[in-house]
Every structure is written in C-alpha cells, then in structure tokens.
Amino acid sequence: MTVRRTGTIAVLAAGTLLVGVASAAHAATWRYAFEEAMDEVQGKFAQKFKEEVEKNSDHTIQLFPFGTLGESADIMEQAQAGILQFVDQSPGFTGALIPEAQVFFVPYLLPQDQETLNAFFRNSKAIHEMFPKLYAEQGLELLTMFPEGEVCMTTQEPVHSPSDLEDVKFRVMTNPLLVESYKAFGATPTPLPWGEVYGALQTGIIQGQENPGFFLESTKMYEVTDVVTCIGHNNFTTAVMANKDFYDGLSEDNQKMIQAAMESAFEYILDYQKNLQDESLKKIKEAKPSMQINILPEEERQPFMDTADDVEAEFINMTGDSGKKILDQMKADLKSAKQNTQ
Numbered sequence: 001m002t003v004r005r006t007g008t009i010a011v012l013a014a015g016t017l018l019v020g021v022a023s024a025a026h027a028a029t030w031r032y033a034f035e036e037a038m039d040e041v042q043g044k045f046a047q048k049f050k051e052e053v054e055k056n057s058d059h060t061i062q063l064f065p066f067g068t069l070g071e072s073a074d075i076m077e078q079a080q081a082g083i084l085q086f087v088d089q090s091p092g093f094t095g096a097l098i099p100e101a102q103v104f105f106v107p108y109l110l111p112q113d114q115e116t117l118n119a120f121f122r123n124s125k126a127i128h129e130m131f132p133k134l135y136a137e138q139g140l141e142l143l144t145m146f147p148e149g150e151v152c153m154t155t156q157e158p159v160h161s162p163s164d165l166e167d168v169k170f171r172v173m174t175n176p177l178l179v180e181s182y183k184a185f186g187a188t189p190t191p192l193p194w195g196e197v198y199g200a201l202q203t204g205i206i207q208g209q210e211n212p213g214f215f216l217e218s219t220k221m222y223e224v225t226d227v228v229t230c231i232g233h234n235n236f237t238t239a240v241m242a243n244k245d246f247y248d249g250l251s252e253d254n255q256k257m258i259q260a261a262m263e264s265a266f267e268y269i270l271d272y273q274k275n276l277q278d279e280s281l282k283k284i285k286e287a288k289p290s291m292q293i294n295i296l297p298e299e300e301r302q303p304f305m306d307t308a309d310d311v312e313a314e315f316i317n318m319t320g321d322s323g324k325k326i327l328d329q330m331k332a333d334l335k336s337a338k339q340n341t342q
C-alpha cells in the first residue's frame with residue numbers, strides 16, 4: 001500500500017514535472033535591455049512591447065533598464081552572445097560595430113518636421129530593407145528604428161556660432177563620424193559612454209554634450225550645464241534588435257506576434273512624443289529659471305549647416321560603396337516622406 005502510494009506520488013510528481021517542462025518550453029521568459037530609464041522614451045517603448053507580447057502570447061518579457069546590466073556596449077555584447085533576447089541600442093553606439101549606421105550622424109540629413117520624420121521611419125527602404133542585412137551580419141535581427149526627438153547641445157557658455165565651441169571639450173557617443181561632425185562644428189569631441197557624462201561635466205573634464213530634450217530634462221543636464229542650444233542638426237534615432245539565432249529559432253507565429261508588438265510599440269512611441277520636446281524644455285526652465293534656452297535662428301544655423309557636405313564626404317570615406325548606397329536610399333526615402341506629408 002505504502003509502496004503503491006509512493007508510486008502514485010512519484011508518477012504524479014513526474015507528471016507535474018513534465019507538464020512544467022512542457023509549459024516552460026512553451027511559455028518562455030525573454031530578456032530585453034535598453035539604454036534609458038523606465039520613464040524615458042526607450043523604457044516607454046519597451047513597456048508597451050512587453051504589454052503587447054504578454055497580452056498576445058504565453059511569453060513574458062523581463063526588462064532591464066540602463067545601468068542594470070552595464071553600459072550600452074555591454075548590453076549589445078550580451079545580446080550578440082544570446083544572454084539577452086532583445087536589445088535597444090542607438091546607432092550612436094552601434095556605429096562603432098556597423099559603420100553604415102553612422103549615417104544618422106550626417107548633420108541636417110533628418111528633417112525636424114515631425115510628420116515627415118515619422119513617415120520616413122515608417123516607410124524607409126534603407127531602414128526596412130537595407131539595414132536588416134547589415135545587422136544580420138552582426139548576429140542581430142533588426143526589428144525597428146524610431147526617433148526620440150530633436151537633439152540640442154548643453155554647454156557652460158552660449159553658442160551662436162562654431163567659434164563659440166572652440167576649446168569646448170564636447171562629449172559625443174562613441175562613433176567616429178560623430179567625432180568628425182563635432183570637429184566640423186568647431187569643438188573638441190570627446191567620446192564617452194553615457195554613465196560617465198554627468199560626472200565629467202560636474203568635474204569639468206568636458207564642458208558640453210548633446211541629447212534630445214526629454215533626456216536633457218530627465219537626466220538633469222541643467223544641473224551641470226547652463227545653456228541649451230538647438231540648431232536643428234539632428235533627431236536622435238534608436239534601434240531595437242533581437243539576437244538573430246534566437247529569432248530564427250522561433251515559430252513563424254511567434255515571429256509575427258513579435259513584429260506586431262513592435263509595430264504597436266512604434267506607433268505608441270510616436271504618439272507619446274507629440275509635444276514632448278517643447279514640454280521638456282519648459283520643464284528645464286521651471287527647474288532652473290537661469291538656464292538659457294536658445295533656439296538659433298536660420299542665419300546662425302547656416303555655418304553649422306555648411307559643415308554637412310564635409311561630414312557626408314567623411315561618411316562615404318569611412319563606409320565606401322555600401323555607405324553611399326544607404327545614404328542615397330535614405331535621401332530618396334526622405335524625399336518621398338516629404339512629398340507624402342505635404
């Protein structure tokens with residue numbers, strides 16, 4: 001009797017274990033790291049993606065915001081190694097790995113008009129057809145790219161022309177083209193990972209940096225700089241990827257579910273950003289009334305705009321034919337986006 005009962009328990013236990021294994025194999029937990037905090041744009045996007053995946057499947061997404069797994073370069077390595085299934089890394093850092101991704105740092109290439117910009121990101125052949133092949137070569141499935149807002153500079157002193165950036169050690173993300181771009185703007189570019197920026201400004205190692213409005217506000221850049229200058233030179237782009245082996249190993253249904261969740265999060269994040277730039281600049285002014293916020297007029301932007309051709313030539317120099325094809329396609333995509341939104 002005892003033996004039989006033990007046997008029954010053993011059979012039941014084994015059965016439960018099997019069910020557990022079967023459902024664990026079916027309902028996976030996928031890890032997703034990004035370069036910002038939960039309440040910042042990449043975090044909002046990731047939360048929406050998680051919500052969609054968990055609503056439409058048995059899978060769970062575990063989110064890792066900035067700092068929990070290291071710097072941007074660390075989370076990229078973890079995604080390539082398959083420790084993470086998903087990663088959000090901006091071309092600002094990916095440019096060191098995929099040189100063509102630096103195209104997003106040719107000044108004045110992307111428009112500031114929100115509708116045109118959104119149409120470009122929605123429909124661009126460069127983004128949807130060309131970049132995925134380049135990311136795949138690095139073991140990554142490119143799932144989406146989206147804008148995060150107009151990039152403005154923060155400095156200790158006002159900037160009205162490139163000569164005002166002379167002798168300013170200016171932090172840039174770690175890609176060679178951005179270094180060239182800030183050299184052309186007259187500054188002394190200093191590539192640094194994000195985690196070192198606040199301290200470097202505080203201790204005077206650097207005197208300036210650039211980022212979109214929401215990030216200047218949320219990371220309190222106004223505590224360590226005195227002037228915001230917007231010259232319309234760029235819009236911050238980011239990208240979300242999956243580890244390619246992981247993605248290729250998924251069923252077609254799961255791949256479709258992930259793509260649909262990405263599309264929902266993409267539309268959500270564009271909507272979330274309506275008015276975000278203006279609201280963020282306003283909040284900076286409220287937090288620190290002495291902060292100067294200068295939106296430069298056309299004539300003061302011109303000398304910065306005049307550097308664009310040289311930086312573009314440098315991009316082609318760095319990336320050759322492959323980069324030129326991407327750049328040409330992006331220009332064609334931007335033209336159609338403009339035509340379709342007018």
Ligand code: 6CS
Nearest residue numbers: 035036173194211212215
């Ligand atoms: O400047 C940076 O490094 C950071 N900026 C933004 C807007 N997102 C993440 C990135 O690490």
